[in-house]
Amino acid sequence: MELHVLDHPLVEHKLTVLRDKNTPSNIFRELVSELVTLEAYEATRKLEVTDKPIETPICPMTGKHLAEPRPMVVPILRAGLGMLDGMTKLMPTAEVGFLGMKRDESTLDIITYANRLPEDLTGRQCFLLDPMLATGGTLVAATHYLAERGAKDVTAINILAAPEGLKRLEQDLDPSIDFKVVVCAVDEKLDEHAYIVPGLGDAGDRLYGVI
Ligand code: URA
Numbered sequence: 129m130e131l132h133v134l135d136h137p138l139v140e141h142k143l144t145v146l147r148d149k150n151t152p153s154n155i156f157r158e159l160v161s162e163l164v165t166l167e168a169y170e171a172t173r174k175l176e177v178t179d180k181p182i183e184t185p186i187c188p189m190t191g192k193h194l195a196e197p198r199p200m201v202v203p204i205l206r207a208g209l210g211m212l213d214g215m216t217k218l219m220p221t222a223e224v225g226f227l228g229m230k231r232d233e234s235t236l237d238i239i240t241y242a243n244r245l246p247e248d249l250t251g252r253q254c255f256l257l258d259p260m261l262a263t264g265g266t267l268v269a270a271t272h273y274l275a276e277r278g279a280k281d282v283t284a285i286n287i288l289a290a291p292e293g294l295k296r297l298e299q300d301l302d303p304s305i306d307f308k309v310v311v312c313a314v315d316e317k318l319d320e321h322a323y324i325v326p327g328l329g330d331a332g333d334r335l336y337g338v339i
Pocket of ligand 1: 331
């Protein structure tokens with residue numbers, strides 16, 4: 129597993145506003161989107177490209193364009209949806225699938241309640257979007273799900289991670305999967321309810337309001 133933590137003053141600034149409990153949902157959504165676009169730049173560093181002959185106004189040349197099959201972006205519902213436009217802004221030709229996974233708050237087990245993905249992901253470079261890497265349970269389940277369908281590699285993009293979640297990924301992910309995780313920061317710990325400390329609270333609630 130490869131871990132990349134963004135190290136940039138703009139990320140630190142935006143993250144601080146995002147964490148602040150007084151930041152309203154509309155600003156929170158904008159900041160998530162901006163942070164994801166910054167993360168996406170790093171996360172997509174190993175996207176496959178092929179040669180593309182073109183003509184500039186001056187002369188012919190061979191450039192590059194994204195290879196087929198198209199990359200697959202998979203937001204994990206519900207909070208991952210808030211990251212989608214920040215990702216597709218940078219990679220508008222990506223295909224988008226959805227995985228509905230949530231944590232049973234009493235057992236902390238992961239339940240898949242929705243799946244809108246092709247059965248065959250052979251050769252696809254996949255990007256999982258979920259703002260909070262807390263226990264790591266959802267990410268392990270989602271990554272195995274994609275790898276079992278043939279994904280070539282899986283890159284997780286999270287805003288915040290807890291050390292416990294990263295450790296779980298190291299322990300529980302099949303080591304044969306080409307897996308990378310990109311985060312804006314690694315926080316201190318999880319609390320007794322598996323919330324990230326200091327964190328930013330419940331990402332889904334802060335994006336969309338409490339339901
Ligand atoms: N999910 C959240 O939304 N917040 C946390 O702190 C942990 C999991």
